[in-house]
Amino acid sequence: MAIAAKMNQFIEKSSWIRKMFEEGARLKKIHGEDKVFDFSLGNPNVPPPAVVREKLIELAQSDEPGMHAYMSNAGLLSTRSAMSTYFCREFCISMAHEQVVVTCGAAGGLNIIFKALLDPGDEVLCPAPYFVEYGFYADNHGGVLKSVPTLPDFQLNLDLIENGIGPHTKIVLINSPNNPTGQVYPEESIARLGQILEKKSGEFGHVIYLVADEPYRKIVYDDCQVPCVFQHYTNSLITSSYSKELSLPGERIGFVAVGPFIDEAPKTMEALTLANRILGFVNAPAFMQRLVVSLQGVCVDVEIYKRKRDRLVSALKGFGYELTVPRGAFYLFAKTPLADDVRFVLLLQEENILCVPGSGFAGPGHMRIAYCVDDWVIEGALPGFERAIKRSKAIQERH
């Protein structure tokens, strides 16, 4: 074996997911792109707001010297200031640019947070189901991801979180609106979580950080609000990106913001900035940093996603699928009619429908349907979803 042993394991482990993707590609080749209904990827299908293109043209035409040059590893002052000014408004809290590091998306943000905070063996506690990459991110920096189940409606089980915090817990990681469940944690939950973390930090004699991964913050429905962790717990960090709200996921632009009263603020910021540098990000892409300066608060039309959600939710419920209605993001996490989610997903594949088994998110017995797709994908898939649940009932009766 030439490559790293751990990477070899990771490749083996992820090979069944890859096989599913390969199967999808194979199906598209056989039946045509327009006959395969692909709900497997969280790749926003809604185009960026028109102002994005206008600003890109403006920027491209600029001949400002040094506009593509190196900069502070924490990002351009103008970008950090635009962000912190906007956060003041959005979070109703006092913030300055010194509390913001511009990052290569939220994935970059989580990696610099973990690099900055985790000592070897430190634990990151996370409610399950969760975004599968979290485990890799923690492991990258010597940490260990531990999870506790959520309630049946995927809300935080605060008792389990409290009991799950041990002497090695350094970070509690939440993701709301959630990938894969689409749930949003209400203000009361976050407030109680803050109290628990306060108590446990005291009990174990070290800071336990609350990290909120919020790339879907603006993609919410039914007047749902995403509370701000800064208002409920001092040692909080927020990471997010413009990937979903501006439909720019390939451009890798996001941020980490630290709570205004976080312990050892200057050292924490130094550690995050150094992590951004030495992990090889160096800085978030300069062009995109300049782009987002004037796009704070701009968002794609969320109604488009809401219509897709409503259509899918009502149709699937009509067919007999059990699901908790998602309040944000563009994922629907439905119970699979067969307990074996992988088996049911293969059954869907026979209908040319591609979903990801819940097992891939530590949520077995479910499937993730990413509905950030064109309407024809949803409409075309519905008969297949109906046939699949009928077939699975027949299978169950046989046993």
Next chain:
Amino acid sequence: MAIAAKMNQFIEKSSWIRKMFEEGARLKKIHGEDKVFDFSLGNPNVPPPAVVREKLIELAQSDEPGMHAYMSNAGLLSTRSAMSTYFCREFCISMAHEQVVVTCGAAGGLNIIFKALLDPGDEVLCPAPYFVEYGFYADNHGGVLKSVPTLPDFQLNLDLIENGIGPHTKIVLINSPNNPTGQVYPEESIARLGQILEKKSGEFGHVIYLVADEPYRKIVYDDCQVPCVFQHYTNSLITSSYSKELSLPGERIGFVAVGPFIDEAPKTMEALTLANRILGFVNAPAFMQRLVVSLQGVCVDVEIYKRKRDRLVSALKGFGYELTVPRGAFYLFAKTPLADDVRFVLLLQEENILCVPGSGFAGPGHMRIAYCVDDWVIEGALPGFERAIKRSKAIQERH
């Protein structure tokens, strides 16, 4: 202590470099930007070629659907193909897009290589002086950087490299044209290095990879050629970026290319691609990936850097500085007239001249002068360089 212990150490360790930068900022505030001669940063001052702006405008005006979307973690097919086609020509070797991963610059490239290849405790052997970030990059992924000295002219000491390779050596890392020395390793050296690695791989029973970090490949003078490692050693990887040749360092766009006959090619590419994903890069910025498609082989006017080199080299030699003439990159690594390089650099600071002590590159007794600066910086600094060497002679005579 709340942040990671190791990061705390790193911050402490790097604090004297930071202090120097802070001193520079202080000097600029007191004397004005135009009275401080800053040679401390490798931030190219030559603007990008005009075609970069033209292509940026073209791209910004495009309304191709999904142009900012997620893509394969290895990069856009069109970008990978453009790169591999160009490499065929540049390296006189047969290559395909499957051998290329598009990365967030060469820093991103090195990090995914180390993540993909290093097991805990594996060693990366590197000739000193070297770019200080290499140590962090190896450490990020559980590796250890070991160095062996170069010859007095900063060429490879192949005997020391051969003796330095042990059972834990997994990678030999070279950087030509070199930062900080500006030296280029000739074909004969690379050929012999290949033979050594072939022999040692056999001796220790595992592949020892040759990794060439080549962001300055096109910044060469005096008809100097940078040989291609692929032609001299099978298990080679090249990483580079467009930061210097297109003056786009803030945009974070580069690549990793693996040798056409590397062992376990598909698995190696899978590991690199997975590393790109899980380290949080996800993919290199989409906009810049599209930009470089049509800019293969385009380069800033190297003559501009050459003129700066010539001016500095002849002036400094005239003042009595000892140096090996750089053949590439935009760094001059001169002996400091005082053995204590930090002390001499502080002496230069009194002349409002900012350089980096060689100690920062494992090359004590030297200083790095980054001459990618405006001509007025060079001209304005020369009297100070002259006074500083005179003063240092006076200091030495006193002792």
